Amino acid sequence: MLVSIFIALFLPCAGMSAIFVVYMCLLCYSARASGAGDDEAAPAKPWQRRGLSASDLRKLATVTGKDLVLATDCAICLDKIESEQPARMVPGCNHGFHLQCADAWLSKNPICPLCRAKIAPHLFNSNPSQITQC
Secondary structure, eight states: OHHHHHHHHHHHHHHHHHHHHHHHHHHHHHHHHHTTTOTTOOOSSOOOOOSOOHHHHHHSEEEEGGGOSSOSBOTTTOOBOOTTSEEEEOTTTOOEEEHHHHHHHHTTOSBOTTTOOBOOGGGGSOOGGGOOOO
16 A cells, blocks of 8 residues: 555656656757857847938928917827927828927837828928828
């Protein structure tokens, strides 16, 4: 009876230990095969700039709050755009935002934060015939 209790307790522990050792060996093998320990290994996801550059931001229309075509609430910070505050108007959809809010957003995302319209390079032209409403 003592032997059967010993076997009942020992075999599951030995089996789990064997599985753990095999798992650790597989991890070490895959780490060596992929070269994870190398110093010159490439980053997992390369960095890429998606937003607008500073020169593109300077090309966008800057107006005051009283000159905004659509709503006078900034959808980024959810604050009211006062009549004398500088504001940025997004080309294509004419949505307006605080200048600092819009520049911070557009430097990371080349889309309008309100309607998600993509700000294409042809919208930077000053020709008003190319600007369309969304």
